[in-house]
Every structure is written in structure tokens, then in C-alpha cells.
Amino acid sequence: MSQEVVYSTYGGTDVLEVVESDPPVPEPGQVRVRVKAAGIQPFDVKQRRGDTADWAPAKFPQVSGSEFAGVVDELGEGVTEPAVGAEVIGWPVGGAHTQYAVARADALVAKPPGMPWEEAGAIGASGQTAHTSLQALDVAAGETVLIHAAAGGVGTAAVQLAKAWGAEVVGTASERNHEYLRELGAVPVTYGAGLVERVREAAPDGVDAALDAVGTEDALRASIDLVGDLQRIGTIAGQEIAPDLGVRILGMKRSTERLAELVRLYAEGKLRVHLHAAFSLDDAAKAHREVETGHVRGKVVLVPSR
Template identity: 45%
Template sequence: MAGVVQYTEFGGPEVLEFVEVATPEPGDGEVLLEVRAAGVNPIDAKLRAGLRASTPITTPRRVGSDASGVVAAVGPGVEGWAVGDEVIASGVRGAYATHAIVAASGLTRKPTAISWAQAAALGVPAGTAYQSLKSLGVGQGTTLLVHAASGAVGQAAVQFARAWGATVIGTAGPANQDRLRQLGAIPVEYGPGLAERVRAIAPQGVDRVLDAAGTDEAIAASLELVADPQQVGTIVRGADAPGWGIRAWSGGSATPLTAEEKAWRHEAVGVAAELAARGAFDIEIARSLPLEQAAEAHRLLAGGKVRGKIVLLP
């Protein structure tokens, strides 16, 4: 038997329930993953609450897309993976589980130097940050502004950009300024006068902006600081992006990712994992909770006071 977290109606964290089901079997091109840790992402909660478009619920719906674990069985047509391999899994159909089915194309080898929790924390944040910066053309000599830089995506973006030779300015509250300094960013507090504070730090100007905050203030400051709105990208306000002329990836955007952008998101996991194994990429774990406490994990996420990743441990 396998344990899974699921819900049968949209609603608050209380709709999540832990149940036992038959252990699934992998199909063509799939593996069965024995989950060691599952990453909790904001999109999980938005889907659970019905805040993101999805099909009507007709059967129990499982939660989560990021996990780490051990390959327990291999389906037909799978090459390059074997039972016992330690992996990072992205695009999981229900990562909040003791066992889950994963497409072999969504697997990345887990370095032994990083923990199961760290590995499970990489998928969505690292993939989103890496792809967004690649799409914006961030590189050597670029001055990048990251809104909500102390969040999971923001921290990943800061570290990728710094590794590529960019100067990074990151917005955060007073309690998270030191964290941004640790990661190599120049911190700036959000709030009234944000654009002026950024100009004081970078009088030469800002080349690119990644918005992971989604506030009107962040968007307004971004448009004030760059000459071309196409140099601003959001991962939160995708539905509104066309009205501002800025770019968007996910966040409710009606524009799907390109094949290249999807490839970058997958590539990011291995890049971040190898950097982390060498001590060059820090993965901050805020809380680790038992799988059965998925509802509490979502309550903590909604509280907005947790910095870093929350992970669930079967």
C-alpha cells in the first residue's frame, strides 16, 4: 500500500486528507518513485483552493509536483534508470505521497552531497528562476533587480545570476536583508520610495527585472526603472502582464512556455543540484513536516512568514 495526500473539493488546507491506496505500477516511460521528501510550492495551494484554472474534480485529486527519492520499479521503455537509483523528480503526479509515478524524462540524478529535503526543494523554484533569467538574457555585466528575492524562487534567481556574473539587487523586508547579502545580492527594502532607493544603489540603471512578488508597487517600480517593458518578467502576475507590456512565465499567464523554456526548467534542476553539491548554491529549508501534516504545511505557506522551502517527509 501507498500513502497519498489528496482532496475531493476545492477549499482551504482542511480539504487535504491522507489516505492509503494501492501502490501504483509504472507504465511506458515511467518509474515508480519511493518518495523520501516532497517540496511544497505555492502553486500546490492555489490549485487546491481553486485559484488557478483546472478541470472539475470528479475523482480524488493528488497534490505536489516536486520530490526526491529512490527508483522502486521501472516501466517498459525506460532506459538509463534502474531500481535503487537516487533521483530528483519533477512533474510528479502527486508528490505528496510515499510512492508516486514519474515520467522518466522528469528525473535528475541526486548528488549524494545534498539531502533528500534539499533535493525535493529544487524543482519549481530552481526551474522557474533559471528559465526566467535565461529568457530575460541575464548574464555577465547585467544589473538585475529581483522582487521578493528572499523567497524560494528569488533566492534561486539571485544565486544563478551571481554565478553568471550579474550584479543583483533584491527586494525584501528588514528581517531578510542579511540573507540576501549572504547570497551575494544588494538588499533593498520594499515600500514607498522603492524606485528611488534602487536608483541610489544603481545610478547607472537596471537592465532586467524579475518579479516574484506580484505587488502593484513592484510592477510600477520596475516599469519606472527600465526603458523597455520587455526587460521585465513576472512569475506571479501573468494574467495582467499584457496590459503592462511585460513578459510573463506561469503566474496565470495565457502564453504557454516554449519548448526551449521547458527544457531550461528541467536543465535547472541538475545545474542547481551540482552547484549545491559543491557548496556553491544554498538551498534553505524552512520547515520539514511529516507527510500527514500537509494541511499544516499549506497553512504555514499561506501565512507568508516562512522564508525558504517547506518540505514533507513520508
């Protein structure tokens, strides 16, 4: 049997339940993976609450989760690679918060041997969202990018990717995360009144692009004041207010090439995955509540019991 975290109606964390079912059978072109770790995204929380019902509705009973790492344990018809026993990182067909997940064989990359499972399970979604967003904003070497919520999962990845690409980074975060951002290579600034002036002081030569991962009107209006070019301002969290402000709505475009680049940067020491906390499937509600606080530094992951 396989345990999985599901919900059958929108609501608070009380709608989450752990149920048992037969392990899924991979279809042609798919593999089954015994999940070792799976990250939780803010999107997972928003979808469970119903916040995304208009543009990304749940499919009840919904198994949440869009990233995982684990060991291939069964191949579908026509699949020869990855082989049974291969340690992989990828994204599922269906949810990831389960003991056994199914994925397309071409949606997986090899896990580096020395990479901890919890970090492997948390690199895919936030990393690919950050990578997609920075590419869409044309962030390049020699430029300065402003990243809002820079200490979160996407922010942590975006800071490091921008630095790896040769850009300078100014990141907004609460005071307690300033030293963390400095360690990642960003110049930290606090939220609140006077944000525009603080960013200008931190980046006297100006800001070329802005990535918003917090979703507030204040952050987006500050970005408009600082950048000017609306095509170089994007949000992954302010979908409701972005159209009125004229800024871009950004999202994740998955590809194995993108994921492989993230893994390569990790192996080269240019991209780290910061774990905020790890929970069992039975504690999925606690994990969701942790993400809902909005004060997570890095990523929260679920580790299925085995």
C-alpha cells in the same frame, strides 16, 4: 499501501486529506519512486484555493506537488536507467505529495551523494522556475537584475543563479531577510513607498531586468519605472495584472538539462537550498498554511513517513 495528500474540491486547508491507495504501477517509459521529500510551491497553494482554476485547473481528486526526490523502486517496460535503488531528483506524472510517485524515466537526474533529502526534494520546481525566467529575460554577466520577493523559494534560487552568471542583484524583501540576502550576494531593499528611489541608490548604474515573484502592482510599476523595456520585465506571480501593464508572464519550462545544471551548481557550492520547514504528510495542511503566510524564507517540504 501508499499515503497521499489529496483534495476533491477547491477551498481552505481543510479540503486536504491524507488517503491510502495502492502504490501506482509505472507504465512503459516510467519508473516508480519511493518519495523521500517533496517541496511545496506557492502554486500548490493557489491551485488548491482555486486561484488558478481559469488557466491551470485541478484534476479532482488532485494530488498536489510538482517536485520530489527519492529512490527508484520499480521500472516500467523498456526502462533500464535509472536502475532500481538509484537516488534521484525529478518531477512526477501526477502529484508528488505522496509516498510513491511515478515519473518518466527521462524526467529524473541523479541526486548528489552528500545532498540531504529535504534539499533534494526542494530544488527542482523553484530552481527551474528561476532558471527559466532569468533566461527569458536575457540576464547576462555585467548586468543588474531586480528580483522581487528575493528571499522566497524562487527568489532565493534566482539571486544565486544571477550571481553565478555574473550579474549583480538587487532584491526586495522584508527587513528581517536583509542579512539573508546579503549572504546570497544580493543588495537588499525594503518594500513600500520610495522603492524606486531605494533601488536607484542601490544600483546607481541602472537596472537591466526585473523578475517579480510577489505579484503586486506596486512591484511591477516600480520595475517599469526602473527598467523601461517591458520585454525585460517578467512576473511569475502577477498573472492577473501583467497584461494591463504590458509586462511578461513567465513560468517554468522543465527539462533534465535545466535540472542537471541546478544540481551541478549545487555540487559546486554555487547554489544552496534554504529550508524554511519540513512537515509530515499528516501535517500537509500546516505546511500549506505556512506557505500561505507569504513570509517563507526559502522552501517548505513534505517528508513522507516511512
